[in-house]
Amino acid sequence: MKASAFDYVRPPDLAGVLDMLRQFSGAKLIAGGQSLLPLLNLRLARPTLLIDIGRTEALRAIEDRGTHVRIGAAVTHAELEDCLIPDCPMLRTVAGGIAYRAIRNRGTVGGSLAHADPAADWPLAMAALGATVVVEGKAGHRRLPADGFMLGAFQTRLEEDELVVAVDVPKLSPDARYGYYKFCRKTGEFPEASAAAVFDPFSRTARLYLGALSGPPQPLHDLAATIARQGLAAIADVAIADAVDRVAAGDSIERRMRCAAVTRALKEVFAE
Numbered sequence: 066m067k068a069s070a071f072d073y074v075r076p077p078d079l080a081g082v083l084d085m086l087r088q089f090s091g092a093k094l095i096a097g098g099q100s101l102l103p104l105l106n107l108r109l110a111r112p113t114l115l116i117d118i119g120r121t122e123a124l125r126a127i128e129d130r131g132t133h134v135r136i137g138a139a140v141t142h143a144e145l146e147d148c149l150i151p152d153c154p155m156l157r158t159v160a161g162g163i164a165y166r167a168i169r170n171r172g173t174v175g176g177s178l179a180h181a182d183p184a185a186d187w188p189l190a191m192a193a194l195g196a197t198v199v200v201e202g203k204a205g206h207r208r209l210p211a212d213g214f215m216l217g218a219f220q221t222r223l224e225e226d227e228l229v230v231a232v233d234v235p236k237l238s239p240d241a242r243y244g245y246y247k248f249c250r251k252t253g254e255f256p257e258a259s260a261a262a263v264f265d266p267f268s269r270t271a272r273l274y275l276g277a278l279s280g281p282p283q284p285l286h287d288l289a290a291t292i293a294r295q296g297l298a299a300i301a302d303v304a305i306a307d308a309v310d311r312v313a314a315g316d317s318i319e320r321r322m323r324c325a326a327v328t329r330a331l332k333e334v335f336a337e
Contacts, residue, residue, distance in 0.1 A: 068105035075117040079201070079230065082118055086226045087203055089114045094228055096124075096139045097171035099164075100180045124175065124230060133236055135199075138175025138229040145174065152236035155243045155263065159190040162245075165253045175229035181215045181281075184255035188215050189276030190245065192284070193261035196234045202227030212274075215281040238267035244333030247277065248322050258322035260330040264293055273331070275312060275323055283312035285327070297335045300328065 076082045086092060093112035095101050096119040104110040118124055124139035127148060134153050136145070145160035146169060163169055163186050177187040178198060191198070191211035198209045203226045211232070215221055223229070237243070247259035259276035271293035273285040288308040292299045302324070309323045 069108055069111045071105075071112050072114045073117065074114065075120065079121055079123040082116055082121060082228065083201060083203075083226075085114070085116050086228065090225065092116050094118055094179075096173040096176045097141060099168055099172040100176065100182070118228070119173070130233065133197075133233045136174055136232045136234060138179075138231055139173050140175075142169035142172050142174070142177075153194070153234050154237075155190065155194060155245060155261075156234065158243075159186050159245055159261075162186065162247070168253075174232060178211070178214065178232065179221060179223060179229050181217075181219050181221045182255070183215075183218050183280055184259070184277045186247075186259070186276075189259055189261050189274055189282040191232060191234070192282045193243075193245075193263045193272045193274045194234050195263070195270065195272060196232050198229055199231040199233060200227045201230045208233075212282075212284065217280045235268070237263070237265050237270075240267055241265035241270070242334045244330035246326050246329040246333065248326055256326075258319070258326040260323075260326040262289070262327075262330045262334050264289075264334055269293075273327070275309060275327060277326075278313050285309070285312065288327075292331065300331050300335075302328075305331075 074085060076085055091113035093115055095115050095117055119139055121139060124137040126137045127140055128135040134150055142160045142163045145156050150156055174187055177185050196211040198211055198214045200207045202224055209222055242264050244262040247256035249256050256277045262273045264271055271289040273289035274282045276282040285308040288304060305324050305327050313323060
């Protein structure tokens with residue numbers, strides 16, 4: 066199939082993008098287009114106007130902001146994969162495992178968060194990192210925790226006239242450790258199960274999230290707190306199974322994959 070007819074604009078700056086969003090209620094934003102273009106061709110999305118933000122300079126920067134790193138919404142997965150950020154090494158790990166290089170060359174961090182696919186990497190990783198999603202719209206500037214930004218499958222807290230402009234990722238201390246693991250049928254596919262863990266003794270951070278569910282990533286707060294106190298010895302099959310069962314229903318195969326993803330992410334944290 067082919068997309069239904071639409072108009073296309075590329076505003077010169079962020080102010081122009083926001084102005085177009087205010088004027089046209091049927092508009093859709095496009096940056097990398099890796100999710101939107103298939104939807105257009107299948108006519109599952111029929112916008113009257115496409116607003117191209119892929120080259121908007123205000124959305125393209127990676128900045129050191131002291132306590133955190135700001136990643137522009139139009140920064141691609143490949144740019145994060147190729148960029149060594151010493152205080153946020155998990156970003157490079159996650160980016161390098163997304164789909165294929167051709168996809169990573171076009172897909173964007175902000176696009177992934179705004180699209181809110183339950184199996185996507187960035188909603189899970191940013192929640193585990195304690196990131197903040199920065200959005201702009203008619204009502205002005207808002208900062209929303211990545212944990213909670215996604216409301217459900219393909220649903221977020223974004224209003225109709227808002228867009229993601231950046232993500233602020235807190236820096237980790239030199240003693241911080243992280244783990245990220247996902248089960249895929251083959252390399253490049255969306256995962257059947259995924260998990261992310263971040264432990265930083267300096268900031269007293271202990272975060273553990275389960276992803277690839279029917280909705281948003283789910284935190285395993287109690288298990289993370291126990292492991293932060295007790296270390297490797299607390300990684301027990303029964304404790305992990307109990308934590309997974311509390312946040313996700315599924316058949317025995319799904320349960321086993323989810324438990325294994327959590328276990329492997331945690332073991333990456335404590336790997337020598």
